[in-house]
Amino acid sequence: MKIAVTYDNGQVWQHFGKTEQFKLYTVEDGKVVSSEVVGTGGEGHGALAGFLAEHKADAVICGGVGSPMVGLLESFGIKAYPGVTGSADEAVERLLAGTLSVNADAVHEGCHHHHEG
Numbered sequence: 001m002k003i004a005v006t007y008d009n010g011q012v013w014q015h016f017g018k019t020e021q022f023k024l025y026t027v028e029d030g031k032v033v034s035s036e037v038v039g040t041g042g043e044g045h046g047a048l049a050g051f052l053a054e055h056k057a058d059a060v061i062c063g064g065v066g067s068p069m070v071g072l073l074e075s076f077g078i079k080a081y082p083g084v085t086g087s088a089d090e091a092v093e094r095l096l097a098g099t100l101s102v103n104a105d106a107v108h109e110g111c112h113h114h115h116e117g
Contacts, residue, residue, distance in 0.1 A: 001027040002026055003057065007022055007023040012061060012084050012087075016069060022055075024057065046072060059078060059080075060073060061081045063082070063085065070107055081102045084101075
């Protein structure tokens with residue numbers, strides 16, 4: 001299993017569409033066996049779902065995310081865990097322990113704005 005976390009300086013990054021790095025955790029037998037931080041290369045919004053699929057992510061832990069993105073992630077077979085804050089490493093450990101709290105309010109109805117740059 002591979003878990004991706006929106007990542008910034010050890011913390012869960014709070015704006016999925018502006019994620020510049022993911023920390024990818026490889027899990028075997030319920031334990032993290034390796035992890036790496038990968039840059040997104042400036043990809044944004046919809047391209048990030050493809051980026052995660054290319055990296056064979058099964059799940060993504062994130063902060064705020066649009067509902068269309070959640071649907072897109074699910075179409076790639078990636079389960080989203082939105083509304084998570086704090087340490088990325090601790091969030092993964094909580095997910096594996098079955099104690100990760102998610103916040104459905106962190107899923108927005110859609111992204112009606114565009115980012116330049």
